Amino acid sequence: MTIYKDILNAVKAQEKLFAVLIDPDKTKITEIANFIERINQSKATHVFVGGSVVAEAATEILVIEIKKHTALPVVLFPGDITQISDRADGILFLSLISGRNSDYLIDKQVKAVSKLVNTNLEILPTGYILIENGIETAVQKVSQTQPISRRHIQLIIDTAIAGEYLGMKLIYLEAGSGATYPISAEIISKVKERISVPLIVGGGISSMYQLEEAYNSGADLVVVGTAFEQNESFFDELKCNESVILNEVEKF
Numbered sequence: 001m002t003i004y005k006d007i008l009n010a011v012k013a014q015e016k017l018f019a020v021l022i023d024p025d026k027t028k029i030t031e032i033a034n035f036i037e038r039i040n041q042s043k044a045t046h047v048f049v050g051g052s053v054v055a056e057a058a059t060e061i062l063v064i065e066i067k068k069h070t071a072l073p074v075v076l077f078p079g080d081i082t083q084i085s086d087r088a089d090g091i092l093f094l095s096l097i098s099g100r101n102s103d104y105l106i107d108k109q110v111k112a113v114s115k116l117v118n119t120n121l122e123i124l125p126t127g128y129i130l131i132e133n134g135i136e137t138a139v140q141k142v143s144q145t146q147p148i149s150r151r152h153i154q155l156i157i158d159t160a161i162a163g164e165y166l167g168m169k170l171i172y173l174e175a176g177s178g179a180t181y182p183i184s185a186e187i188i189s190k191v192k193e194r195i196s197v198p199l200i201v202g203g204g205i206s207s208m209y210q211l212e213e214a215y216n217s218g219a220d221l222v223v224v225g226t227a228f229e230q231n232e233s234f235f236d237e238l239k240c241n242e243s244v245i246l247n248e249v250e251k252f
């Protein structure tokens, strides 16, 4: 059980964490080795794998291929129980606490148990909070839930605190894949002030400025997916920009 412990240690040491999200549905296996090489050369500390709609078995095939090329922890970020693979190192055990659809609050989690009990995956209980960002995102469509308005900051804070009260070990503020507006600095800093578990932020981050802003506001771990799908040179920015506040995190 090292993934969570390492996240806590990084937070304590004020080191910032960075996850590259790979969507099995949008990734060609033949291009993985090259892509992972770029991840290895960047400041990334984690590889997340998941998507809203993924063909059955695609996740496991992808995870096996990723593990061949990197020592970084591979963490499942599943949109559905079909995306569980014991070839990964851990899983964000998500509950969509911004929504009111019992399927995504508890039902899918119950159904996942029979798969998870036979794996060595490190389970990372995560309060997943979807915040409106200007467009309807895949999470919203698939989960059939409404995101919280980005203007309703007190509700976002209360939802995050409720997640922590329920025992969730991570809070994930999600703007949605390809979001027009990433989570604002104000939301990140206000939530961070009020919770003591590590804070993950993702959705719509596509520039160094946005990445640094998320970290400066209090994000402990930032997730980026679409920016790499659209523009792999984002890796070069991550590698070359020495002003970036990302600190080296010891590889696992």
Ligand code: 1GP
Pocket: 021, 174, 175, 176, 177, 178, 179, 201, 202, 203, 204, 205, 223, 224, 225, 226, 227
């Ligand atoms: C989506 O938070 C992640 O679930 C990452 O979003 O693809 O917009 O980087 P992007």
